[in-house]
Amino acid sequence: MEPENLHTVIRTEDLSIGYQNNKKLHVVATDINLKLHEGELVGLVGANGIGKSTLLRTLSRVQPTLHGKVYLSDKELNSYKSLELASQLSIVLTEQITSKNLLVKELVALGRQPYTNWVGKLTEEDIEKVEKAIEVTHITDLAHKRCYELSDGQLQKVLIARAIAQDTPFIMLDEPTTHLDIYHKAYILKLLKRLATETKKTILFSTHEIDFAIQLCDKMIVLNKNGFEFGRPKELIQCMAFSSLFPEDLILFDEKSRRFSVRS
Numbered sequence: 001m002e003p004e005n006l007h008t009v010i011r012t013e014d015l016s017i018g019y020q021n022n023k024k025l026h027v028v029a030t031d032i033n034l035k036l037h038e039g040e041l042v043g044l045v046g047a048n049g050i051g052k053s054t055l056l057r058t059l060s061r062v063q064p065t066l067h068g069k070v071y072l073s074d075k076e077l078n079s080y081k082s083l084e085l086a087s088q089l090s091i092v093l094t095e096q097i098t099s100k101n102l103l104v105k106e107l108v109a110l111g112r113q114p115y116t117n118w119v120g121k122l123t124e125e126d127i128e129k130v131e132k133a134i135e136v137t138h139i140t141d142l143a144h145k146r147c148y149e150l151s152d153g154q155l156q157k158v159l160i161a162r163a164i165a166q167d168t169p170f171i172m173l174d175e176p177t178t179h180l181d182i183y184h185k186a187y188i189l190k191l192l193k194r195l196a197t198e199t200k201k202t203i204l205f206s207t208h209e210i211d212f213a214i215q216l217c218d219k220m221i222v223l224n225k226n227g228f229e230f231g232r233p234k235e236l237i238q239c240m241a242f243s244s245l246f247p248e249d250l251i252l253f254d255e256k257s258r259r260f261s262v263r264s
């Protein structure tokens, strides 16, 4: 049971996601009914090609819904003006950025765009938020490098810093830890957890790090061929949601250790 006073940040109603290309319809998933609350860290997992990025792109209005509705803070997502939307949600996608000539500090500062005036002048508060985002993502030593000089993992941390600087109530990240070493995977996920708890942000991220997500997330969305399961990790383990994620010929989910292991 959810405490009744928890604010619902994003809600979907009979949502269908997918693509319409040259009049051809490719439905990725249907009947998605979800409710995410303030302060929740939510992990989105599922096999390759199942629809994680498609769901994140749809929830952030990067691509249109096929059917159904998305509500952000009780207002329909489609009714937001761009700038207003950018002050409510931020998204870190996996695709390459176009502004690689920028200094790291400048790219992080772009997160403040929804709040700056038309000349883009940063206020003291903006500068403070940019510096704080740089500090908490451990990229202080990169701040004066150009983005094209960064490794994939470094760039990933910079893009996360930009989303933190944007300081929106809802943050979505598509595979934020892919290029990171195991220490920084754990560091970034714990940082997201802390952000959600301490600042009451709702953070939804897709990941293949199922073990880490089970340990850290308040809730998880498990996408599979038959639809999706949504709940607390403990509940999802009980209803065997992870065991049915992959064919069992190679890997098995062990409920006790809450991990996948290679079948011997």
Ligand SMILES: Nc1ncnc2c1ncn2[C@@H]1O[C@H](COP(=O)(O)OP(=O)(O)OP(=O)(O)O)[C@@H](O)[C@H]1O
Residues within 6 Å of the ligand: 019, 021, 026, 028, 046, 047, 048, 049, 050, 051, 052, 053, 054, 055
């Ligand atoms: N632009 C597109 N047009 C048509 N189909 C697409 C497009 N982009 C992705 N798809 C298809 O939609 C389905 C879901 O893809 P999506 O990228 O959402 O999966 P994913 O769960 O994020 O996968 P991964 O774990 O491999 O990143 C796949 O079948 C994919 O081929």
